[in-house]
Amino acid sequence: MSKQNITPVAWRCGRFLFDWGQRRAPIVMGILNVTPDSFSDGGQFAHRDTALRHAEQMMAEGAEMIDVGGESSRPGSEPLALQEELDRVMPILEVLKDAPVAISIDTYKAKVMKAAVDLGIDCVNDIWAFRQPHAIEAVAHSQCGVMLMHMQKDPATMQFDPHYEDVVAEVNGFLIERAVALEDEGVARERLAIDPGFGFGKTVEHNMTMLAHFHEFCQHDMPVVAGLSRKSSLGAITGKDIGHRQTASVAAALMALERGAKILRVHDVSETMDAVKIWVATQDCL
Numbered sequence: 001m002s003k004q005n006i007t008p009v010a011w012r013c014g015r016f017l018f019d020w021g022q023r024r025a026p027i028v029m030g031i032l033n034v035t036p037d038s039f040s041d042g043g044q045f046a047h048r049d050t051a052l053r054h055a056e057q058m059m060a061e062g063a064e065m066i067d068v069g070g071e072s073s074r075p076g077s078e079p080l081a082l083q084e085e086l087d088r089v090m091p092i093l094e095v096l097k098d099a100p101v102a103i104s105i106d107t108y109k110a111k112v113m114k115a116a117v118d119l120g121i122d123c124v125n126d127i128w129a130f131r132q133p134h135a136i137e138a139v140a141h142s143q144c145g146v147m148l149m150h151m152q153k154d155p156a157t158m159q160f161d162p163h164y165e166d167v168v169a170e171v172n173g174f175l176i177e178r179a180v181a182l183e184d185e186g187v188a189r190e191r192l193a194i195d196p197g198f199g200f201g202k203t204v205e206h207n208m209t210m211l212a213h214f215h216e217f218c219q220h221d222m223p224v225v226a227g228l229s230r231k232s233s234l235g236a237i238t239g240k241d242i243g244h245r246q247t248a249s250v251a252a253a254l255m256a257l258e259r260g261a262k263i264l265r266v267h268d269v270s271e272t273m274d275a276v277k278i279w280v281a282t283q284d285c286l
Contacts, residue, residue: 086111189221214261
């Protein structure tokens with residue numbers, strides 16, 4: 001690789017400080033979709049009790065973060081009403097807010113962010129990179145972690161003929177621009193994490209190019225999120241449907257980890273943790 005990755009010193013994420021000087025392993029972030037229509041597991045955890053059991057299972061398997069989402073962002077999805085999103089996520093967050101792992105809310109709505117931050121949630125994960133009205137001010141004066149993701153267009157239209165001259169350079173430039181925008185509004189750099197947004201306005205070739213050059217995103221003293229779990233690009237390459245993409249998902253996560261990813265956002269926590277443990281063991285032998 002032409003460039004050496006710049007390892008962030010630490011990432012402030014609400015109640016937690018992830019110190020990269022004291023750890024080799026990435027953060028494994030378990031996905032908890034409390035939606036009836038997410039692309040991979042829509043409906044499985046839409047009820048409070050099943051959602052909480054799944055959160056407990058992912059924590060037991062080794063997840064250090066749980067990312068709770070109430071609105072599907074699958075390609076072609078339509079926006080969800082504010083109150084419906086609040087009704088889906090707030091009862092789950094109320095229970096999980098004191099969990100022994102970091103709890104994240106996956107939302108782009110400022111009022112959902114504010115409600116979660118006021119509750120004491122550790123991180124806000126925004127597919128719009130805090131471009132929606134009042135989003136930055138919803139997080140600016142807290143200590144929550146802030147995840148910025150790249151998306152071309154919006155979920156309803158993002159997969160209609162996505163185009164880039166240089167996908168890695170353009171996504172990288174966007175993420176840095178958004179990081180600077182948040183810093184200008186008082187959000188400390190140590191709270192920021194960036195996500196190139198696999199599958200969000202990208203073709204299979206775009207996604208594989210970003211994965212091959214993932215180290216290019218790891219040059220900015222901010223942890224980088226890899227979210228490839230069960231994505232359609234993996235299905236396009238392997239020929240496997242959503243229910244049979246665990247192996248491809250773990251392989252893609254491991255490739256991103258080898259190239260500098262610090263946060264792996266995954267559905268299959270146990271399988272990912274096994275791969276991470278092997279990777280860490282090899283690092284100890286270098």
